[in-house]
Amino acid sequence: MTALPVDGPPTPLSRVVVRAPGKINLSLAVGGVDGRGYHQLATVFHAVGLYETVTVQPSDVLTLSVTSHVVGDVPLDDSNLALRAAKLLQERHGVTAGAAIHVDKEVPVAGGMGGGSADAAATLIALSRLWGLRLAPDELRRLGADLGADVPFAMLGHTALGRGKGDDLSSVLTSGDWTWVLASPGGHLSTPAVYGRFDELMLEIGREVPRIPEPDAIQLQALRSGDVHLLGQTLHNDLQAAAFSLHEHLEDLVTLAETSGACGAVVSGSGPTIAVLARDRDHAHELAGILSGSGRVGLCLVTEGSVPGAKVVVEG
Ligand code: ATP
Numbered sequence: 001m002t003a004l005p006v007d008g009p010p011t012p013l014s015r016v017v018v019r020a021p022g023k024i025n026l027s028l029a030v031g032g033v034d035g036r037g038y039h040q041l042a043t044v045f046h047a048v049g050l051y052e053t054v055t056v057q058p059s060d061v062l063t064l065s066v067t068s069h070v071v072g073d074v075p076l077d078d079s080n081l082a083l084r085a086a087k088l089l090q091e092r093h094g095v096t097a098g099a100a101i102h103v104d105k106e107v108p109v110a111g112g113m114g115g116g117s118a119d120a121a122a123t124l125i126a127l128s129r130l131w132g133l134r135l136a137p138d139e140l141r142r143l144g145a146d147l148g149a150d151v152p153f154a155m156l157g158h159t160a161l162g163r164g165k166g167d168d169l170s171s172v173l174t175s176g177d178w179t180w181v182l183a184s185p186g187g188h189l190s191t192p193a194v195y196g197r198f199d200e201l202m203l204e205i206g207r208e209v210p211r212i213p214e215p216d217a218i219q220l221q222a223l224r225s226g227d228v229h230l231l232g233q234t235l236h237n238d239l240q241a242a243a244f245s246l247h248e249h250l251e252d253l254v255t256l257a258e259t260s261g262a263c264g265a266v267v268s269g270s271g272p273t274i275a276v277l278a279r280d281r282d283h284a285h286e287l288a289g290i291l292s293g294s295g296r297v298g299l300c301l302v303t304e305g306s307v308p309g310a311k312v313v314v315e316g
Contacts, residue, residue: 010132013315017055018126020118020154020310021047022107024180024268024275026223026231029213030198030238038149038165039195042213044172044220045150047157048180049303052115053104053313054082054122056130061098062086071298072109072188081116085123085147092143095131108299110188112243112269114150121154121310129315141167150269157309159223161215175226177304179284181276182268183257183291185249186298194270197242213238232263232277243271250274253296260290273299 023045031040064083066074074080078087082103089095101123107115121144128135135143137155144151149166159172202209219234221227237243244251250272257265263277276291278284284302292300 012058013130015055015057015314015316016126016129016312017053017314018122018310019051019053019313020122021157021307022050022052022113022115022118023047023150023153024113024182024273024305025237026159026235026266026275027216027219028237028239028269029216031209031213032211034165040164040212041162041166042215043162043166044159044215044223045153045162045166045169046159046178046305047153047307047309048113048182048305049307050106050113050182050301052107052118052122054119054126055102055104056123056126057100058130059098059100063098063100064103065101066103066105068105068109070105070108071186072111074103074105074109081120081147082123085120085144086127088143088147089124089127089131089133093131093133095133097131099127099130108184108273110190111184111273112189112191112267112271113182113273114154114269117148117150118154118310120144120147120151125155125310125312129312153309155310158306161220163215172220172223174223174306178228178231178306179278179281180303180305181257181262181278181284181288181291182273182299182301182303183253183276183288183297184273184299185247185253185296187247187272189243189246189271191270193246194239194242197246198239201242201245228263228277228279235264235266235275235277237267239270240267243267247272249296253291256294256296257287257291260287262287
């Protein structure tokens with residue numbers, strides 16, 4: 001008689017590593033405020049090749065360490081989005097185990113590129129595995145949305161339309177890859193401060209925002225057809241004027257990119273990172289040279305989109 005294999009308890013994991021991308025917003029239309037205080041958005045998210053890498057290992061308690069390749073202060077207390085993600089998972093699923101969480105940052109801090117959201121997304125996925133919860137992608141996205149509107153997109157990746165507060169996502173079909181120069185004049189912009197300034201500006205000029213903003217159909221068509229010039233013309237951000245008024249060097253940088261032959265340039269999210277669209281990699285390096293040579297940029301790098309969302313890279 002052959003002995004049947006017996007399913008024992010799964011071998012506990014000693015390490016899970018998850019990588020999640022940063023994002024830029026190709027368009028961001030801002031509408032009215034809903035009952036919970038959130039502005040209604042129609043935004044096109046685009047995942048780019050800058051990554052946050054989160055490593056989790058078993059521990060009795062929750063601990064956090066961070067290494068960073070970018071400037072900017074990352075909180076190490078309970079406000080850190082990786083720790084908040086871990087605590088949310090513990091609470092919702094009655095987990096008593098802890099974990100040692102390490103975040104390796106490549107996405108600029110407070111730059112409008114969703115680095116903290118990528119950390120939260122990667123931590124939820126990594127701990128769901130380390131703690132044996134094995135949550136489905138939908139459930140992870142729902143938990144992510146409770147932490148921040150950009151978190152579900154860091155899980156989904158590629159290019160997607162975000163409605164509602166940005167977490168109601170539908171994937172957007174794109175043709176080919178897109179090459180970007182990401183540049184920042186340095187400094188940080190607080191997202192709530194930029195939305196606050198946007199509200200003030202709308203009052204000042206007496207402009208009513210639509211209750212529910214509409215996505216840009218021409219931009220979606222440019223993405224579908226792979227038309228880099230059309231995409232460049234459709235880059236748009238309703239928050240841009242507010243970001244310009246809060247950061248004295250930002251408008252000059254966008255103007256410089258636009259007058260240096262870029263297909264288009266736009267402030268990403270609440271800034272101050274700007275996304276500059278190039279025809280190809282050679283063109284991107286040429287633009288990066290001009291922007292860096294101006295002495296007006298603190299950060300300038302060339303990257304591609306759209307890249308996949310959060311991915312497990314090591315589990316064992
Ligand atoms: P937002 O998601 O608010 O648009 P952002 O994309 O501009 O933000 P992030 O780097 O995500 O920028 O961080 C915004 C703020 O969130 C930081 O100033 C920081 O105080 C706080 N924060 C909390 N957790 C993290 C984290 N893991 N990494 C970076 N910042 C974090």
